[in-house]
Amino acid sequence: MSSNAPTLAGAGHPDPKTGDRRGATLAFAVQGVSVAAVYTTVPAVTEHLKLTPLLTTAMMVAVALTAGGGSFLGLAAIRRAGPVATMRGAMLTAAATLVLIGRAPDEATVICAYVLFGLAIGALDVGVNTRAAEIERAYGRSVFGSFYTAWSVGGVVAALLTAGAARLEWPVADGLTLQAGIVLLLVCFVRTHALSAPRAPSGPAVEPSLGRRLWVRLIPFGLVLLVVYVVESTVSAWSTVYLRQTLSASLTVAPLAYAAYQAGTVIGRATADRLVQNLGTTSVVRMAALLAAGALAALAAAPNWPLAVLAAGAAGLGVSVLAPLCLASAARLSPAASEAVLARLNLFNYVGVITGGALSGVLGSTGHFRLAYAVPAALVVLVPASARHFTRPSSPPRKENVPRTL
Structure with a gap:
């Protein structure tokens, strides 16, 4: 946290960490x-613009590729303007691209819109995770899970709105415009908080040297994150299509698998911080991985959409805690350069998204969506082997060094 932040603390004043x-x-x-x-x-x-399955797959891969580039753009923006300004700019860009995707008149326009969305979401990703790591250090205990709970709640709301818009037979443009309006509303509330800068530099900015040993220590976290985002992209990007094409669900029902997946992540992430405190990070990671593997196997074998929705929810419950615990543990390897660590760790994230998205898209376009969920189930079984590398905050909460006089 900034050295200026504690000036707001003291008797009768709110803790600046809260804002x-x-x-x-x-x-x-x-x-x-x-x-x-x-x-x-x-x-x-896809149906509105009559896109081919191959082009749809290519667009989802393009989103992941550009998100990787957006992560490094976000890193550059953080060093120049700080994570808060970076988050705000990325959020506004994301809102604009939602409208553009919905109202794109042709293939070229929608491809450009998806690419721009990828850049925005990549920059936002490194911004929010950098900020979360700083706040967790200020608290001195696990709070990363609570942030990802909010991520999942947002996902549930958006998925249900998509299903509702389809039920009302709204054009996709209207549905995405509504979603963009929600994003803009939330951005307005972010602006009302006087967020402190993460660190107040006293001289010219100097990038900390991360060293080769640190990158070796990052490998276990990177591999876990890769597996997690293979699962994430397979469920997030293609569960709606899976229900629609393989299980013959309607456009109204098809988004419910994504909603169930995100609902499962809400429950998992809401309890993650307490589970870490009670059971330890290593045990939580191992249990979550085994649950996710079983749920993905059930999703692959689901005979109908209701069972697929339930399996997706269970998969979300298991997978949900792995990414925040992975990012939090990695950030603690070098607190002074957490934004650089997280930006580079995000490469594993997007490799996983690309691998999962491309593999699922190719298998789906050839009628083998079930196999697309069986493969990630086998990969998740490997995650417990890396669990011993996960840590949790060990230092007690820091007291604000401010005279408590009025």
Whole structure:
């Protein structure tokens, strides 16, 4: 946290960490809404513009690729303007691209819109995770899970809105415009909080040297994050299409698998911080991985859409805690350069998204969506082997060094 932040603390004054945490929570919710709005409308956009399955797959891969680039753009923006300004700019860009995707008149326009969305979401991703790592250090205990809970709540709301818009037979443009309006509303609330800068530099900015040993220590976290986002992209990007094409669900019902998945992540992430305190990070990671593997196997074998929706919810419950615990543990490897660590760790994130999205899209376009969920189930079984590398905050909460006089 900034060295200036504690000046607000003291008797009769709110803890500045509270405002910081509230603003970061809203930013995570914006990211959840934006991602869900894009992924759950893929079938509607595809049918509206009469896109081929191969082009749809290529667009989802393009989103992941550009998000990787957006992560490094976000890193550059954080170093120049700080994570809060970076988050705000990325959120406004995401809102604009939602409208553009919905109202795109042709293939070229919608491809450009998806690419721009990827850049925005990548920049937002590194911004919110950097901010979350700083706030967790200020609290001295696990709070990362609460931020990702907000991400998942946003995803549930957006998925249900997509289903509702389809039920009312709204054009996809109107549904995505509504989602963009929600994003803009949340951005306005973020602006009302006087968020402190993460660190107040006393001289020219100098990038800390991360060293080769640190990157070796990052490998276990990167591999876990890769597996997590193979699962995430497979469920998020393609569960709606899976229900629509393989299980013959309607456009109204198809987004419910994504909603159930995100509902499961809400429950998992809402309890993650307490579970870490009671059971330890290693045990939580192992239990979550085994639950996710079983749920994905059930999703692959689901005979109808109601069972697929339940399995998606269980998968979300298991997978949900892995990413926040992974990012939090990695950020603690070098607190002075957490934004650089997280930006580079995000490469594993987007490799996983690309791998999962492309593999699922190719298998789906050839009529083998069930196999697309069986493969990630086998990968998740490997996650417990890396659990011993996960840590939790060990230092007690820091007291604000401010005279308590009035």
